[in-house]
Amino acid sequence: MRRKDREVTEFGAMVNIVKACGVCRLGLTDGEGAYIVPLNFGYEAGDGALVLYFHGADAGKKLALLRANPAASFEMDTGHRLVPGDQAEEYTYAYRSVMGRGTVEFLEGREARLAGLNRIMAHYSGREDWPVSEAMLDRTAVYRLRVTAWTAKEHKV
Numbered sequence: 001m002r003r004k005d006r007e008v009t010e011f012g013a014m015v016n017i018v019k020a021c022g023v024c025r026l027g028l029t030d031g032e033g034a035y036i037v038p039l040n041f042g043y044e045a046g047d048g049a050l051v052l053y054f055h056g057a058d059a060g061k062k063l064a065l066l067r068a069n070p071a072a073s074f075e076m077d078t079g080h081r082l083v084p085g086d087q088a089e090e091y092t093y094a095y096r097s098v099m100g101r102g103t104v105e106f107l108e109g110r111e112a113r114l115a116g117l118n119r120i121m122a123h124y125s126g127r128e129d130w131p132v133s134e135a136m137l138d139r140t141a142v143y144r145l146r147v148t149a150w151t152a153k154e155h156k157v
Contacts, residue, residue: 008096008152015045017096017152019123020078024052026145027073028065037062041076042119050147052102053119058141066104072145075099083157094157100150107142116142 024041042053077097122128
């Protein structure tokens with residue numbers, strides 16, 4: 001990281017940035033270049049490890065790409081605020097962000113998929129005991145990204 005003064009290295013502080021984010025952008029490759037898709041997400045963090053959870057339709061381009069190549073990158077950011085100055089070069093932008101990569105695993109079985117969906121719901125609602133209909137479970141793909149490397153950055157102004 002070029003700007004070491006903005007790097008966040010403490011695990012708990014990095015997780016706090018994840019907690020504050022509302023969208024995770026998942027980066028895949030489709031043979032023509034990068035394919036980036038914004039997704040709702042959930043997470044588990046502990047013992048220095050981060051796991052991200054996602055869901056979506058059980059068919060489509062995103063799933064086809066993930067099944068062909070489960071390696072993925074991710075990015076999320078929050079706390080955006082323009083900080084004006086008296087001259088153009090004094091303008092700056094406050095933010096907090098994380099980015100990294102890992103391997104996607106599709107969750108199989110009713111209980112594993114339900115647990116993954118509830119990790120997503122916990123992120124947005126604070127509750128992880130939501131009932132989910134069998135019909136929804138049947139048509140929803142649930143997958144997790146085990147993060148293998150990630151960095152965090154914060155520009156406070």
